Amino acid sequence: MATWRNTMFWGLSLLLLLFVEVCSPVCVEVPSGTEAVQGHNMTLLCISCMQREEVFAITSVEWYYQPNNGNRSLIYEFIEGKHSEPKSPFKGRLQWSGSKDLQDVSLILHNVTIADSGRFLCAVNRTLHFEAHQHSIQSNIEINLIVTEVENEDFTSVLSEIMMYILLAFLTLWLLIEVVYCYRKISKAEEITQESVTDYLAIPSENKENCSVPVEE
Structure with missing residues (x-):
């Protein structure tokens, strides 16, 4: 988040500087x-x-x-x-x-x-x-x-790099958890569907005719 904010800040600053330079000469x-x-x-x-x-x-x-x-x-x-x-x-x-x-x-x-x-x-x-x-x-x-x-490393840049790696690790872990959750959810849905099909096939033929789906008026 900090890196994103810094990127946005410097991007807006650059645009503002370009806008000022186009409008009139400026000295900073x-x-x-x-x-x-x-x-x-x-x-x-x-x-x-x-x-x-x-x-x-x-x-x-x-x-x-x-x-x-x-x-x-x-x-x-x-x-x-x-x-x-x-x-x-x-x-x-x-x-x-x-x-x-x-x-x-x-x-x-x-x-x-x-x-x-x-x-x-x-x-x-x-x-x-x-x-x-x-x-x-x-x-x-x-x-x-x-x-x-x-050359001495800037503490701010080192801290930003560490935060970036932490963010990437968090996003990777979150994505892995989401993939596992979705996989389990799909597998459970398939198991329920398979059990329903198995139960239906186990019903005798004479009883299948009485298994009608209720229709709402």
């Missing part, structure tokens, strides 16, 4: 994942929605990294439409994954290592250009990344 600030597996790629998700999309804006982005026991340093920047990577342990492993409207300014970290664990900071600065003045907006998004050697 989704938090980034915080767990990565050694040797795999990790998307450092940074979404900063614009509240006034009709206003012309210049966006600049800076990504910082701070190890668990260390100082913060700049690892990537996007300024005036140009990308640059300062010298850092991540140089050559970062890939820009942002959108054209610069509401999504995410990065992809390739070939994650255990040493990459730490705090990433996505600093987005927007300068809104109005007719009479300019206004700057700063937003910071932090990602506490934890890198493991093997």
Whole structure:
């Protein structure tokens, strides 16, 4: 039942999201994942929605990294439409994954290592250009990344899988009980019919003529 409810919930959510996207452009600030597996790629998700999309804006982005026991340093920047990577342990492993409207300014970290664990900071600065003045907006998004050697199983997914197996076992047992019940019911009906036929055949011929079926008027 829980799996069915989750399926229905995500199905309705997907339909609603598609409906909203068809009607009008929308930006949703989704938090980034915080767990990565050694040797795999990790998307450092940074979404900063614009509240006034009709206003012309210049966006600049800076990504910082701070190890668990260390100082913060700049690892990537996007300024005036140009990308640059300062010298850092991540140089050559970062890939820009942002959108054209610069509401999504995410990065992809390739070939994650255990040493990459730490705090990433996505600093987005927007300068809104109005007719009479300019206004700057700063937003910071932090990602506490934890890198493991093997992928950890999600407790929720494990629990859902266990519940699914329990449900399947219950349905199989219920179906088996129904089959046995129906088989016994059919067998009993056949035995009663066979006994009725046997009793009828055992009646003498002269008495069979008197065995008439009453007819209701």
